[in-house]
Each structure stands twice: as C-alpha cells, then as structure tokens.
Amino acid sequence: xxxxxxxxxxxxxxxxxxxxxxxxxxxxxxxxxxxxxxxxxxxxxxxxxxxxxxxxxxxxxxxxxxxxxxxxxxxxxxxxxxxxxxxxxxxxxxxxxxxxxxxxxxxxxxxxxxxxxxxxxxxxxxxxxxxxxxxxxxxxxxxxxxxxxxxxxxxxxxxxxxxxxxxxxxxxxxxxxxxxxxxxxxxxxxxxxxxxxxxxxxxxxxxxxxxxxxxxxxxxxxxxxxxxxxxxxxxxxxxxxxxxxxxxxxxxxxxxxxxxxxxxxxxxxxxxxxxxxxxxxxxxxxxxxxxxxxxxxxxxxxxxxxxxxxxxxxxxxxxxxxxxxxxxxxx
Numbered sequence: 001x002x003x004x005x006x007x008x009x010x011x012x013x014x015x016x017x018x019x020x021x022x023x024x025x026x027x028x029x030x031x032x033x034x035x036x037x038x039x040x041x042x043x044x045x046x047x048x049x050x051x052x053x054x055x056x057x058x059x060x061x062x063x064x065x066x067x068x069x070x071x072x073x074x075x076x077x078x079x080x081x082x083x084x085x086x087x088x089x090x091x092x093x094x095x096x097x098x099x100x101x102x103x104x105x106x107x108x109x110x111x112x113x114x115x116x117x118x119x120x121x122x123x124x125x126x127x128x129x130x131x132x133x134x135x136x137x138x139x140x141x142x143x144x145x146x147x148x149x150x151x152x153x154x155x156x157x158x159x160x161x162x163x164x165x166x167x168x169x170x171x172x173x174x175x176x177x178x179x180x181x182x183x184x185x186x187x188x189x190x191x192x193x194x195x196x197x198x199x200x201x202x203x204x205x206x207x208x209x210x211x212x213x214x215x216x217x218x219x220x221x222x223x224x225x226x227x228x229x230x231x232x233x234x235x236x237x238x239x240x241x242x243x244x245x246x247x248x249x250x251x252x253x254x255x256x257x258x259x260x261x262x263x264x265x266x267x268x269x270x271x272x273x274x275x276x277x278x279x280x281x282x283x284x285x286x287x288x289x290x291x292x293x294x295x296x297x298x299x300x301x302x303x304x305x306x307x308x309x310x311x312x313x314x315x316x317x318x319x320x321x322x323x324x325x326x327x328x329x330x331x
Contacts, residue, residue, distance in 0.1 A: 011263025187259025280314025
C-alpha cells in the first residue's frame with residue numbers, strides 16, 4: 001500500500017501528526033508513506049525512517065507571487081502519477097483538501113463537523129469524525145490511522161517512541177551546553193503576541209532555577225528579547241540561530257524545555273524530553289500531559305472554536321509556578 005499524508009504546516013501541528021507514523025508502520029510493515037509539506041518545515045520530517053518520501057510544496061509563496069499557481073498545480077498533478085492508494089488530509093483546510101484531490105481520487109479527511117474549514121470535507125471520499133474541540137494529538141492520529149481502518153489508543157500514544165531525528169551537528173552548539181549544570185532550553189516566541197510569556201517572567205524563572213538556560217530565537221524581535229534576558233542574568237545564554245536539524249539536536253540533548261504553546265515546545269514531547277508548556281489564549285487540549293511533559297494554563301477560559309488573540313492572560317501565570325514544576329522535572 002502507498003499512501004500520501006498532507007500536513008503542510010505548521011511546526012507544532014506537524015509534530016502532532018507525525019506521532020502516527022510509527023503506528024502506521026507497525027500496523028502495515030509494507031506500507032509506503034509519502035508526506036506533503038511546506039518547504040519551511042520539510043527539515044522537520046527529515047531522517048525519519050518511517051517516511052519513504054518527503055514532497056515539498058511552496059503554497060505560502062503564492063500569496064506574494066500569483067504567477068506560481070500554474071507551476072504548483074502542474075507539480076501536484078505530476079505527483080498523482082505515484083498512484084496512491086489513499087491520500088489523507090490531516091490539515092482539514094480547503095487548501096490542503098484541494099492539494100489532496102489533485103494527488104488522486106481516494107481521499108480521506110475530517111468530516112464537516114470536525115474539519116477546521118467545514119467545506120474541506122467536500123473533497124474527501126472517506127470522512128472521519130473527530131470533534132474539533134478534542135485533543136489535537138488524538139485528532140491527528142485518528143484522521144490518519146482510522147482512514148486506513150485501525151485505531152490507536154491513548155495508551156499507545158503515551159508509550160510512543162521518539163519520532164524526531166537529526167544528524168550530528170554538535171560542533172555548532174556544544175559550546176553552549178554545561179557539563180556541571182542542567183541545560184534548560186527556553187522557547188520565548190510564538191506567532192501571536194498574546195501567546196508569549198513576558199520576558200520579565202522568563203528572567204525570574206531563570207534566576208530562580210540558576211541552571212544553564214539557553215534561549216531560542218527565530219525573529220529579530222525574539223532575538224532582542226533573548227538578549228534583554230541574557231544581559232540581566234548570568235545563567236542565560238542566547239543560542240545562535242539554528243537550522244531545523246540543529247533545533248532538533250539541541251532539544252534532544254537538553255534536560256528540560258520551557259516555553260510558550262509553540263512548535264519547539266511540542267518538539268520536546270516528540271523527542272521524549274521533559275517540557276513545560278505555558279498556555280494563555282489556546283487550549284491545553286493541544287498536548288498530552290505525561291510524567292515528564294506538563295502544562296500551566298492561565299486563568300482565562302478558552303473556546304477552541306473561536307480563539308481570542310486579545311487574551312493576554314498568560315501574563316498572570318506566576319513565575320513561581322513555573323519554577324516549582326521545573327524543579328520537580330529536574331530532580
């Protein structure tokens with residue numbers, strides 16, 4: 001059997017879907033798995049032994065350059081020659097549904113009630129019911145595995161194997177790691193300002209823990225905030241800008257990840273590394289909480305069907321709560 005999984009973006013969402021791969025391979029050892037992804041996230045999938053082929057698209061670029069539509073259309077149609085038995089849209093958007101349909105006839109995805117964009121369900125031959133308000137990881141696993149006729153239990157996900165893989169690049173970051181203190185990685189940025197824990201609070205956490213704190217950054221604004229923290233703490237160091245391979249390596253070799261509800265924090269779960277995810281305007285149901293992966297939610301109530309980007313309640317999470325959980329995970 002040959003299948004295509006369409007999960008184009010974003011970083012954390014792809015991580016949440018990738019956990020299904022090990023169960024697909026275990027269920028059907030002869031299966032061939034192709035994954036369709038936006039170019040910016042292709043490296044996240046790299047080196048995974050459960051993916052036979054990574055197919056890159058660049059649909060986001062079409063927002064700035066409409067002339068590329070014809071080329072992207074031809075590229076996607078050419079992939080239909082792979083003769084997929086099933087194409088599974090794990091995204092639930094009209095965009096991803098159209099991509100799925102261009103790849104072949106046998107398409108599967110969320111039903112109208114479950115899809116993020118209900119009209120996407122019109123493009124599928126088979127639909128899977130998985131309430132949008134449900135756990136994000138469960139939903140991703142359901143739509144992929146149940147489309148192929150089998151179920152994965154919560155216990156199986158809880159006992160997953162790490163599923164992010166990287167090539168050795170220790171020479172690019174080993175000078176930042178300590179051999180005498182715990183190495184804690186901080187993800188201080190996200191796509192929404194309201195999802196960001198204040199830099200002052202991160203500083204308070206770092207000062208209280210007094211371990212080797214390594215700060216990630218992706219944008220210039222995040223770099224400014226990272227530098228601000230590092231200038232005020234002898235325990236904080238700003239990491240260089242990392243490739244996706246380097247990011248996987250750094251997280252995999254850390255003792256703890258602390259950060260906002262954002263991709264790198266979810267990667268820690270995918271690597272079976274301890275983590276604390278801080279939630280403000282987004283629901284805690286986006287993650288699995290385990291013995292080593294915990295969450296702290298602000299006091300606000302969140303409607304998963306209508307997220308409020310003006311909910312800045314994450315600032316109300318006391319730094320002491322983060323410190324206490326971190327100390328528990330580091331012992």
